[in-house]
Amino acid sequence: MGKYKDSAEELLEHIGGSDNISVVTHCATRMRFVLNDPKKADAEKIENIDLVKGTFTNAGQFQVIIGNEVATFYNEFAKMAGVGDTSKDEAKVAAKQNMNFIQRLISHLADIFTPLIPALVVGGLILGFRNVIGSIGMFTEAGNFSFAMFGEENALTLVDISQFWAGTHAFLWLIGEAIFHFLPVGITWAISRKMGTTQILGIVLGITLVSPQLLNAYGVPGAEDIPFWDFGFAQVEMIGYQAQVIPAILAGFVLAYLELGLRKVIPNVISMIFVPFFALIPAVLIAHVVLGPIGWTMGSWISNVVYSGLTSSVGWLFAAIFGFAYAPLVITGLHHMTNAIDLQLMSEFGGTNLWPMIALSNIAQGSAVVAMIILNRKDEKEQQVSVPAAISCYLGVTEPAMFGINLKYVFPFLAAMIGSSVAAVISVGSNVMANSIGVGGIPGILSIQVQYMIIFFIAMIVAIVVPMLLTFALAKTKMGVNAYKRLGK
Template identity: 40%
Template sequence: MDLKKDAKQILEAIGGQENIAAATHCVTRLRLSLHDESKVDQEKLESIESVKGSFSTNGQFQIVIGQGTVEKMYKELNELGVGEATKDDVKAASSEKMNPLQRAIKTLADIFIPILPAIVTAGLLMGIYNIFSGTGIFFDEKSLIDVYPQWSDLANIINLIANTAFVFLPGLIGWSAVKKFGGNPLLGIVLGLMLVHPDLLNAWSYGEAVKEGSVPKWNLFGLEVEKIGYQGQVLPVLFASYILAKIDVFLRQRIPDSIQLLIVGPVALLVTGFITFIAIGPLMFGLGNLITDGLVSIFENFAALGGLIYGALYPVMVITGMHHTFLAVDIQLIGNTGTTFLWPILALSNISQGSAALGMMVATKDEKLRGLAGSSGVSAWLGITEPALFGVNLRYKFPFIAALVSSAVAALIITVQNVQASSIGVGGVPGIFSILPEDWLFFLVGMAIVIVLPFAATYLIAKGRKV
């Protein structure tokens, strides 16, 4: 492989150096912000030996090169005059081409993606705890720790470690959101932890306290403010973080550096704290409950239709980037109800896209396509679908349709059977560890559907078309 030659050809295929606003790379892909994507010669680009695929998403044009090789390719492009840039530079350049809705979705993605490793880790650990505590897995109507109580303390420690990210979720969101909005992320952590302070009534006990008339309150000069926490809530800390960041930036621009430490933090937190407990918290808490209650009601009354539609639309939302908004919805559902019925559908949808790509790998005689389909298919089974989706399935269309239909069918079945996840985990084959143990059987049925159907359909169509 002549990387120098390939770099020149890539540059020509994407419209030349003057068409590049910013360029960087990740583990496997070149990530470019182009002035005009219509100038890209897709056929010429795909014919280059080192290029395994390409796709456009969220204002970025990404070229799949491969792990290790992508760094060398990026250096070759730098030597040809393409300036080095950071991922933030490329994101900033890409965001200029987005409409308001795309910017809003990108903002949510930029807030939740940095904290995703903590949430996924917590989800996997909760899956391990579910194996210890779930009844009917190893013994009829008994859990592992019921039969072997000496393992209960170990299971409890695992559960404590797993639950930490969810118990203190507002702290994680506060850090990421305030950082995104331009404020001091350390103040964001304090804000988030303030909303789950142990002196506050736990949000999960709020409903019972309302029934009993025992909700604690502050009396602020005649104004009664409910003294409640916001455990597992997303909207209150998001809006409070925006207010905190704007106050922080406003004060830092006007107060001398010598006294900023004494004024900026205390004033920003005090003002934001009062606004949050008096207005933002109660309003967003109510809105969050309204959203989750509405979703639960729809899926309870129209389970089959809801599962079918969400299962079919999820891959389409990945194409537009809108799937990031449902991460917040999943977290809100878990915070309010303890489980989510949306995330299992996501996991099956990812597996379906991977199976379709693997069907292409087995059917095609094109060595380059076979390599891309194989690596991207396995990646999708492990929760990363973009390479399979944009590099293979959408490129040939019929694998994408096969995967979409299969995930819709599987989603219908698991939704009718009320399959629930206790947490957000890896959105692929390992996702079963986040499913409630009593729902494993029907989730495995769904997995069988999204493994077999898209693979078989893609294979047969590809063979018929001699791809």
């Protein structure tokens, strides 16, 4: 008899039985269900199961928070329910049956950027570390540390006084450049992976967008002579699309749909030769002649609108709205769009004023959870969810905190939104810029441009203190009292 037999039986009953399960899989801490009829799942009864630490629905999946023992529990539950092992990709496909058009569109965007997140996070940390050793001057000419010289023009950096750190700084750029400048390769690969087409063709397409033969995208604005391919009857400019997001997305989908279409008309016996040939060459040509220029224009327009809005006289209003609304965007999945905008801002302006607000929002959500940890310090079951959730929030992953604690009570979620809004106004009002995206919580300060680090640190303190104080205050209001009554606490 299994260790989790009773809990598994209860979950199966309250989920609506085996017949209601279309697909089930698990991640590090959660069971992920795609249900034939989501209404049959009794979330309240499921949350009363001893092993269960919370439930929420996201991206068409009903998710049950189990904890670190989820893998063992999943195996026992799957055997009892008579459901087979299913991959996460299959679960995502099945989940789309519960999505509307907008949700499907956002899901597609998430499927493109989610595989790239580990590289983007590593790249952000690397650029942040280079920022610390190569841009922060805190040493005298004699090589002595002096915090009083922080930010002074004549202060020296670690790179200035140490050959080791100078070599490290130069070496780390090898990785940073590979991740951000050659990002189109990752995007076109991710699209081919998502569309089920030949991934190496996606990689080759991406390389043709950033080839060393082309004029680097960063050199285009001031270039007097742009090289070109001369076909006699037409000339095509040899422009690279380093760090460009939209041209890569457009090109990636053209290649994918060309390959899928050709598979339907070319016989299988010769498809290995002719499908890649007739898909890749037109895709590369279309990318450089049509989609590249169009995508560059679209990307520039979007980044200019965002940057101009945030640096205008009413930038504080944009910041207040974004800071307040970012957490709800995470719930809907719309936050994935900010990745593309951030990367475009980095390409156009050498930094992003959007990313600092995202980092502050994550910190604010974590701070609200910390307040709930203090308020509910005698609830051992909730501590098992809230403590890891707060830690992950401060490291940039907000979903466990939002779905496991803040949304369950509502008032801490509101407190975090308000705190995030106030912190965002401080950040944007002080023109804070980040060199890159990266870890979205407290370590995000490493990505902030040196001259803005102190004011961003102040914004971080606000994102910690305000949500905590508001959570304590709201817990005593009618909203807080009703939340505790609703949850039977």
